[in-house]
Amino acid sequence: xxxxxxxxxxxxxxxxxxxxxxxxxxxxxxxxxxxxxxxxxxxxxxxxxxxxxxxxxxxxxxxxxxxxxxxxxxxxxxxxxxxxxxxxxxxxxxxxxxxxxxxxxxxxxxxx
Amino acid sequence: xxxxxxxxxxxxxxxxxxxxxxxxxxxxxxxxxxxxxxxxxxxxxxxxxxxxxxxxxxxxxxxxxxxxxxxxxxxxxxxxxxxxxxxxxxxxxxxxxxxxxxxxxxxxxxxxx
Numbered sequence: 001x002x003x004x005x006x007x008x009x010x011x012x013x014x015x016x017x018x019x020x021x022x023x024x025x026x027x028x029x030x031x032x033x034x035x036x037x038x039x040x041x042x043x044x045x046x047x048x049x050x051x052x053x054x055x056x057x058x059x060x061x062x063x064x065x066x067x068x069x070x071x072x073x074x075x076x077x078x079x080x081x082x083x084x085x086x087x088x089x090x091x092x093x094x095x096x097x098x099x100x101x102x103x104x105x106x107x108x109x110x111x112x
Numbered sequence: 113x114x115x116x117x118x119x120x121x122x123x124x125x126x127x128x129x130x131x132x133x134x135x136x137x138x139x140x141x142x143x144x145x146x147x148x149x150x151x152x153x154x155x156x157x158x159x160x161x162x163x164x165x166x167x168x169x170x171x172x173x174x175x176x177x178x179x180x181x182x183x184x185x186x187x188x189x190x191x192x193x194x195x196x197x198x199x200x201x202x203x204x205x206x207x208x209x210x211x212x213x214x215x216x217x218x219x220x221x222x223x224x225x
Contacts (some may be wrong), residue, residue: 004155006155035215040217042116042214042215042216042217042218043201043213043215044215045213088153090155090156092155100146100158100161101213102158103148103155103156103157105154105155106153106154106155108153
């Protein structure tokens, strides 16, 4: 089936650790995005990528890093520099920049 | 400042009833507006998308309207079902600049039997 897959669904991290969230799509989409969702707030853009080997910071990139070595993969690393990482993380892709975005099912990250 | 505001923040209705959710946006230059449905703990799923030249779009029991002059949109749900319980997110997109989806905070709808 075509789609966008995030893993794991739930992730627990100890303070001071880095963790990587996976996002894979087989839709042949060029653009991919990472958003963070917190209660009572709209989705906020962390990073986005328009093509392979290129990515741009979004509105809240501090404490996060990404890579785009393959078209279908856009992993997000939450580093120890992110002071409040507990949130719901959503990955999305779109055929081109600024066309309809398709979302994955999300990863809920909790710092313990 | 580009922003999207939704109301009400939450809504409870009985199964079978209709409801209307509101979205006001200030996004310039405006390209299009989308409504997404998000079940708890899941990713958003697109319901409708409208450009500035469209003023209504339907998807089954969901009907979205758009008034580009007043910068308002609404999502009307007809004959609600228990499965409509979710958050509904309004998203406006700018016509220029990169990556510019502006998300509202959503309306949380609860449909009761």
